[in-house]
């Protein structure tokens with residue numbers, strides 16, 4: 616049995632093969648993507664020519680440390696793929712993301728890519744979304760109004776302002792995150808639309824019809840590819 620870190624590493628290294636010479640690609644955020652960054656750093660030092668569009672400040676520093684050249688979404692004509700982690704993946708390829716707080720930029724990069732490829736360990740693949748609290752990025756001003764609207768609508772059980780070291784967590788784009796606990800999410804597109812329509816909400820961590828495939832590492836050493844579209 617492999618450790619969870621080894622499983623994530625297997626998924627990250629497997630996904631590195633999808634980044635071809637001369638490619639611009641979206642580079643996600645998180646502990647699984649960390650292994651992708653490490654592997655691509657080695658391949659860049661061996662001559663692979665690529666440019667990454669990073670999805671967070673954390674990924675910018677890890678990519679620079681690994682020697683991966685970066686570019687900006689506004690500088691690229693085409694983004695064939697974006698590779699990113701996820702907190703939950705369902706059999707339709709719907710995702711919950713934002714456990715690392717980078718959901719806004721991750722969603723913008725995923726939307727710009729022709730294909731979004733998710734990398735994760737097997738524990739993230741679930742029959743139904745909603746056990747992992749759904750992150751919702753909100754404007755700081757008046758955020759308690761958004762909390763109230765979410766609770767009054769009765770769509771989730773509880774809503775918590777995300778904190779880090781005892782103070783509110785601030786995203787790369789200077790917003791707050793509300794973590795919404797559901798029992799389960801039956802209709803992800805409807806929940807996504809409902810929450811996005813609340814004034815003060817910037818974006819949700821529900822990624823609907825965005826992922827093309829998932830590369831899932833398992834503890835027995837297998838790496839499985841699941842295609843969604």
Ligand SMILES: O=C(CO)[C@H](O)[C@H](O)COP(=O)(O)O
Pocket residue numbers: 643644645646647648699700701702711712713714715716717718721
């Ligand atoms: O959405 C994310 C960050 O905002 C991450 O991709 C997600 O939290 C998965 O991360 P990890 O690979 O560390 O489990």
